[in-house]
Each structure stands twice: as structure tokens, then as C-alpha cells.
Amino acid sequence: MNNAIELKFNHHGLIPAVLQDYYTRQVLMVAYMNKEALDKTLETGKATFWSRSRKELWTKGETSGNYQEVVAIDYDCDADTLLVQVLPKGPACHTGETSCFYRNLYTNEEKATGNMDIIHKLADQVQDRRENPVEGSYTNYLFREGVDKICKKIGEESAETIIAAKNDSKEELTYEASDLLYHLTVLLNNQGVTFDDLFVELTKRHK
Template sequence: MKLKLEEIELKYNDAGLIPAIVQDYRTREVLMMAWMNKDALQRTLATKKATFWSRSRGELWVKGETSGNIQQVVSLDYDCDGDTLLLQVLPAGPACHTGHTSCFYRNLMTDDAANKGNITILHDLAAQIKARRKNPVEGSYTNYLFREGVDKICKKIGEESAETIIAAKNNDPEELRYEASDLLYHLAVLLNNQGVTYDELFEVLTKRHTNKRKREY
């Protein structure tokens, strides 16, 4: 059973505010940080649109109300101490007033040894493929596949699937990583070519994972 707001003991600062971290629901990228008071939180829960308190203007503001970059709230969590909120949203546009997707676009430090990639590369790859299809680039292999069409793309998926199987049968982890990556790339091209998105796949997998079918696999 979900708790009601009045049943939760949140810790606001002396100004009656609590920090709210905003994260992209799809990509998991942290988009921004803003402040909420009780009214902003209640408004957010009621409208499912991220609403904050502007300290400079002294009033509530709905994110994207003027720019159109509304943030639809999918979930809202609070931390173990009850002094920070986490909003997972579906953004209609950039979160930052500079036009950047996220307000955190300036890097202070990156550990190259540890920065080996994560799930966001799938979204980056999908975006790259989408961009290639919209704006073809001379010499692009992706554009070559699009020109050849679905039969060629499916043939490549068949080839990469076979090579992935061979790598696994040969107990060659390095080759398996390489071939499986090729397979994922060609699958991403096929999905784009056929008008299917990762989000639609995620929806199917989520439905399977959250109902009785979870016990089947």
C-alpha cells in the first residue's frame, strides 16, 4: 500500500524547502536539481508534472510551463533520511536553460580506468542510428544498411547471431563480447528500420517481469 503524503515525515530546511533531484526515467541521466516546498510537492503529486519553488521569484513554477519542456513524473521517491526527493521523469525537452539535455554538462573529473560504459550506451547508439537515418553521412555503414533495406539488415543479424553462437561454443569470452556487440548494433539498426524503439521492448520486458510470467524464466 502506498503511503499518503501526510504519513511521511519529510525534513524541510529552515526555509521550508527540500532538494529534489530530477532523473530521466528512460536513460537514468541526472537532469537537474531544484527545490520544493510542501505546496510544490503536493502540486507535483496531483498533476504528475514536476513543480518546484523558485527562490528568486518566490513562487511555484511548473518545469517547462513557458518553454514547453514539461517533465512528466513517472515516480517520486524520498531518501533514507527523508531530506531529499528523487523524481524520475519523462522530459519533453532539455532540462537546462542553456539547451543542454542535463544541467550537469560540465565535467570536473572522469576516471578513464573505471569509465568503461553502462546501459546508457544503448540509448546513445539508438540516437546515433536515428541521426544517421535522418541525416545520411557519406561512407557510413549504418546508412549503407538502411539503403540496402530490411533483407540485408536481417541477413547481417543472422550472420552475427551465428558468429555469437560460435564464439560461445568455442568458450572464447573476448570473441563473444565482440560478436555480441556486433549483434546488438545490427539489432538496433533493425529496430530503427522497422519503427520499433527500446522503450517498447522495455515495456514488454517489464510486463513480463512484473506479472506471473516472471516465474517462467
């Protein structure tokens, strides 16, 4: 930690800390830290807070086992709020939800057309199909047929993606590339590789 930073704790000696999933970028929860909680977080690598109701330190997950392992801590322009990026070892919310922000107040349907989160949702759905097969599911059919069938489909979808690009059709290329990405997701899952593994490799290459 940069000791030259002068964080601005409020008159109660607290600073709000926003927890964010390091990989998915999903906001998980908001809590408060005092100096002691921040020091313990840095010492243990597990997100630790000050409970305003119990008047004591608490490490997220010490009861449930759903620890939040800290990757990085950023602070805002006024130095009065922390952004804590974590690797969650379970749901952050006491309700069992992944995030405390699981209830929607408003969505602009015209602008809510999707983002990178859909990649994680796709991977999660493929994993769910593997663990909880559904009759008539194409994904389960691919898993039953095994790696040879999945790879055959990868080859077919790759060829169709190339043809779409050669046809100079954005719409066609978007459709075929989505098919390719879906089948690649199934292949990765079948072989025990996650998108997080890919992120690690891509990050190493970028550096």
C-alpha cells in the first residue's frame, strides 16, 4: 500500500468500500472499513469491515465460508471511497445471491442490449446443463457425444464464420461468430478450461 495516500475517513472513522468481482466486474456489496479493518484486509488478503451495528470488526465469510479474497484496492478522486476488487469464494449477499444488488429498480430496455456479462452467463448456463441435464437440450447432446462431436461442430462453425466474413455481411458474421463462441464455450467446459483461464493467458500476453 502507498503510505503517502491520505484516505479520508468520515467523522466516525469509517470509509465506504465497494466490493467488485475481479473477473466479472459485478458489484457485489457495499460495507464500511475503519483503519483497523483496512489494515487487517491488507494483512490477511480477505475483505474485512467494521460492523456499525455490532461495533466490531468482521471478516466477510468468517461464518459462511464465503470469503472475498482481495486482488486490488483502488480509491476515488476524493480519496473517500474504496473500490475493492475480489475473488469471491461464494455469494457475497447473506440471502445467498451472488450480489447484494440482485433487485432491479429500473432498466432502459432500448439501451440494455447486453455486455460482457453475457459471456459469464453463457458459461454458467453450459455448466448448469452439464450438472443438471435437461431432456432435449442441445448442449447435453453435445456433452453426451463427447469431444469429437464438439470439435466437429467447432470446425463447421469456424468455416461458416469465414464464409460470413467473405460475404462481407456484418449480420451474418455476427450470427455465425455467436454460434462459434457458443460451441467454443461447450468445448472449454468439456475439457475443464474456464474463461478465467483464458483471461489469465491473455493478460500474460498483453503484459
